[in-house]
Amino acid sequence: MATLASIYRPVLLALALLRPGHGLAQSARGPLPQLGKAPLKEVLAALTPEEKIKLVVGMGFYPAGFPEGLLPASDPEDRKVPEKVPGAAGRTHAIARLGIPSLTFSDGPAGVRIDPIRNQDSTKTYYATAFPVATLLASSWDTALVRRVGAAFGREVRAFGIDVLLAPGLNIQRNPLGGRNFEYYSEDPVVAGHLAAAFVNGVESQGVGTSIKHFAVNNQEFNRMKLNSAVSERALREIYLKGFQLAVHKSQPWTVMSSYNLVNGTYTSESHDLLSALLRQEWGFRGLVMTDWYGGHDAAAQLRAGNDLLMPGTSAQTQALRTALQSGQLTPAQLDANVARVLELVLKSPTFKGLAHSNQPPLQADAAVARQAAAESMVLLRNEARALPLKAGQRLALFGNTSYQLIAGGTGSGDVNRAYTVSIAQGLTAAGFAVEAPLGQAYAQYLREEKAKLPKTKGLLAPAPVIAEMTPVAALLQAQAQAADVAVLTLGRSAGEGGDRKVANDFDLTAAEQALLRQVSAAFHAQGKKVVVVVNTGGVVEVASWRAQADAILLAWQPGQEGGHAVADVLSGQVNPSGRLATTFPMAYADVPYGQEFPGKVKAGATAGTNPLEGTASENTYNEGIYVGYRYYSTFNVTPAYAFGYGLGYTTFAYAPLKVSGSATAGKLTAAVTVTNNGPVPGREVVQLYVSAPAGPLAKPERELKAFAKTALLAPGKSQTLTFALTAADLASYDTTAEAWVADAGAYQLKVGASALDTRQTATFSLPKSVITQKSRRLLAPQAQVVEMSAPAKGK
Ligand code: BGC
Numbered sequence: 001m002a003t004l005a006s007i008y009r010p011v012l013l014a015l016a017l018l019r020p021g022h023g024l025a026q027s028a029r030g031p032l033p034q035l036g037k038a039p040l041k042e043v044l045a046a047l048t049p050e051e052k053i054k055l056v057v058g059m060g061f062y063p064a065g066f067p068e069g070l071l072p073a074s075d076p077e078d079r080k081v082p083e084k085v086p087g088a089a090g091r092t093h094a095i096a097r098l099g100i101p102s103l104t105f106s107d108g109p110a111g112v113r114i115d116p117i118r119n120q121d122s123t124k125t126y127y128a129t130a131f132p133v134a135t136l137l138a139s140s141w142d143t144a145l146v147r148r149v150g151a152a153f154g155r156e157v158r159a160f161g162i163d164v165l166l167a168p169g170l171n172i173q174r175n176p177l178g179g180r181n182f183e184y185y186s187e188d189p190v191v192a193g194h195l196a197a198a199f200v201n202g203v204e205s206q207g208v209g210t211s212i213k214h215f216a217v218n219n220q221e222f223n224r225m226k227l228n229s230a231v232s233e234r235a236l237r238e239i240y241l242k243g244f245q246l247a248v249h250k251s252q253p254w255t256v257m258s259s260y261n262l263v264n265g266t267y268t269s270e271s272h273d274l275l276s277a278l279l280r281q282e283w284g285f286r287g288l289v290m291t292d293w294y295g296g297h298d299a300a301a302q303l304r305a306g307n308d309l310l311m312p313g314t315s316a317q318t319q320a321l322r323t324a325l326q327s328g329q330l331t332p333a334q335l336d337a338n339v340a341r342v343l344e345l346v347l348k349s350p351t352f353k354g355l356a357h358s359n360q361p362p363l364q365a366d367a368a369v370a371r372q373a374a375a376e377s378m379v380l381l382r383n384e385a386r387a388l389p390l391k392a393g394q395r396l397a398l399f400g401n402t403s404y405q406l407i408a409g410g411t412g413s414g415d416v417n418r419a420y421t422v423s424i425a426q427g428l429t430a431a432g433f434a435v436e437a438p439l440g441q442a443y444a445q446y447l448r449e450e451k452a453k454l455p456k457t458k459g460l461l462a463p464a465p466v467i468a469e470m471t472p473v474a475a476l477l478q479a480q481a482q483a484a485d486v487a488v489l490t491l492g493r494s495a496g497e498g499g500d501r502k503v504a505n506d507f508d509l510t511a512a513e514q515a516l517l518r519q520v521s522a523a524f525h526a527q528g529k530k531v532v533v534v535v536n537t538g539g540v541v542e543v544a545s546w547r548a549q550a551d552a553i554l555l556a557w558q559p560g561q562e563g564g565h566a567v568a569d570v571l572s573g574q575v576n577p578s579g580r581l582a583t584t585f586p587m588a589y590a591d592v593p594y595g596q597e598f599p600g601k602v603k604a605g606a607t608a609g610t611n612p613l614e615g616t617a618s619e620n621t622y623n624e625g626i627y628v629g630y631r632y633y634s635t636f637n638v639t640p641a642y643a644f645g646y647g648l649g650y651t652t653f654a655y656a657p658l659k660v661s662g663s664a665t666a667g668k669l670t671a672a673v674t675v676t677n678n679g680p681v682p683g684r685e686v687v688q689l690y691v692s693a694p695a696g697p698l699a700k701p702e703r704e705l706k707a708f709a710k711t712a713l714l715a716p717g718k719s720q721t722l723t724f725a726l727t728a729a730d731l732a733s734y735d736t737t738a739e740a741w742v743a744d745a746g747a748y749q750l751k752v753g754a755s756a757l758d759t760r761q762t763a764t765f766s767l768p769k770s771v772i773t774q775k776s777r778r779l780l781a782p783q784a785q786v787v788e789m790s791a792p793a794k795g796k
Pocket of ligand 1: 108166
């Protein structure tokens with residue numbers, strides 16, 4: 001029989017939830033504690049449980065283009081509160097009575113993504129700069145440049161009154177088909193980690209925050225909200241987590257964004273191993289963790305794991321947390337710990353500090369930063385018989401849709417609402433080249449007509465529509481080959497959030513592209529004229545089958561709104577290209593390890609939910625283990641089309657012998673190398689330091705990048721000495737059995753050079769005995785053993 005107490009308990013509990021921690025007496029005792037004035041503890045104590053729940057659940061998300069009802073509902077009252085920054089991705093709740101303001105978060109990795117027009121009033125606009133995508137920035141291998149770009153981002157974040165930029169993304173480019181690879185830096189965690197740290201430091205130098213994302217092992221879009229990445233602890237530590245670890249150490253970002261996927265059976269946003277044991281305790285992260293938008297499924301488990309803020313926030317989460325508090329699934333102490341981190345973020349924010357925002361970022365200055373970053377990072381893949389640079393004033397015939405309609409960046413949350421995009425045709429014209437008008441007119445007409453036929457797709461996750469390449473009529477092609485000095489043919493690719501790429505017609509060229517290239521190449525070569533191909537892509541494409549038809553190939557990536565100018569800067573020789581690949585270009589997709597398994601499989605018996613955004617339970621097993629990117633190609637002797645680290649310039653560099661001093665066991669080994677510009681024009685060199693480890697208990701990749709640096713602009717004949725420091729920790733691999741990072745004893749080879757395949761100088765040193773550089777413990781273990789490929793025996 002029900003007792004009185006059992007009937008009343010839920011009512012009493014509900015009432016208790018509404019009471020401030022100090023009880024009603026508190027307000028009678030005097031003014032309420034105010035954030036920033038009273039100690040944090042007092043503010044915490046003054047919050048009601050309901051207010052605390054508000055602080056850990058965001059205020060919802062209402063993007064244009066999503067039918068009502070597709071996204072989970074949030075509190076309708078929240079929607080009525082006018083947005084401070086229309087088009088921003090999310091905001092936190094204010095608790096006005098305690099002086100806690102609402103914070104605003106906005107994407108993304110290529111620039112601030114907000115609505116450029118507010119309330120249909122186009123007399124005042126809110127455009128942000130579309131910077132080059134992260135993959136391009138990584139090709140600079142230039143931490144100083146990326147920091148400068150970050151500072152320009154930070155200025156815009158600050159000018160628009162935003163508190164946290166939802167960037168940078170630094171997932172590993174595990175497979176060329178990853179739909180969001182353009183938002184990420186590299187296939188290598190050392191490059192990704194150092195560049196992410198530089199970017200974070202740049203953005204945060206402006207007094208605003210960042211969110212390094214998506215933590216972690218989020219390498220494909222396929223069923224992204226329900227995909228389990230099954231990966232060994234070693235590959236996790238050495239490949240997928242290491243970049244984040246470096247970024248935390250070197251930049252201590254304000255926030256981290258957990259990812260959508262599960263790792264070894266647990267949602268990352270619900271993983272205590274990942275968010276607390278590793279990120280906070282082992283790496284010393286001091287900031288806040290937020291979910292990716294609608295990520296994970298158990299709100300209380302997320303808070304317990306150390307995921308402090310649920311974004312963008314739903315009514316279901318609010319209700320789940322109320323219930324969890326009542327049932328004890330979520331303790332008040334745990335909730336307080338999460339709330340404290342939200343409040344610490346608020347305390348740092350420009351909104352809390354009451355900093356004025358102009359809504360007028362220095363767009364001209366930032367466009368110049370975007371242009372410089374793009375020009376300095378593009379990669380010259382091929383330059384036969386010095387086809388480039390072009391000669392001043394040459395007549396150019398521009399082929400390919402994207403010569404006239406540059407793809408500035410990818411789609412989805414990594415896109416930017418920009419005021420303009422400079423096309424390659426415009427850039428080359430502005431640089432003084434004579435761009436053939438008849439061809440321009442033919443393309444303009446073709447693009448206009450084809451655009452009118454495209455289906456009307458809209459919305460955040462809609463892929464960019466593709467217009468097939470035009471086949472120029474033979475007479476026009478012949479006339480152009482007579483009239484112009486050089487053909488410039490651009491190939492374009494777009495991809496983005498919500499989908500992965502395909503091999504046919506995306507990684508590989510389409511039939512129309514191949515035909516265009518063949519015809520242009522034949523017509524111009526018959527006249528003794530050169531063909532320059534510009535590749536305007538966010539991800540890797542196949543190049544080996546067609547490159548012989550081009551005299552030069554410039555990989556322009558997706559270069560942002562100033563891209564056309566930046567391409568012209570490089571083609572004209574105004575800028576000597578110094579970008580190098582931070583991701584391998586394989587000969588064919590078939591060479592990608594476990595490429596046929598990408599992006600994973602739907603789990604046996606799994607059925608799709610009613611909401612298409614949720615996806616179906618799926619799994620992707622990382623059978624290649626640590627052999628990702630060049631680690632695979634170098635170790636398994638698979639020759640790529642263009643190696644990691646590769647890139648040409650208009651000059652060349654000589655490397656003097658490597659000088660090694662100190663010792664890694666004694667704390668620091670120093671390697672110094674002097675490079676000299678021995679070519680005809682000023683240029684910059686990216687010097688890469690690889691280490692080959694001795695044969696030991698753990699199999700190792702043939703080589704691994706440990707450090708890199710870029711010279712200043714060196715005039716012909718000038719030299720610069722670059723110095724690298726290595727510690728035993730830099731040599732260590734993660735030994736799962738020992739639950740520790742271990743540097744094996746033996747002879748190590750240092751290889752310094754201009755790509756993973758272009759070693760210029762070597763030196764050796766040895767570690768007399770093996771060293772445990774860091775003890776850890778069993779974390780994030782796979783549910784079933786992941787069967788990994790093993791390396792061929794050394795010396796093969
Ligand atoms: C993306 C995040 C982004 C967030 C907010 C998510 O769909 O995965 O990268 O920051 O939306 O727009």
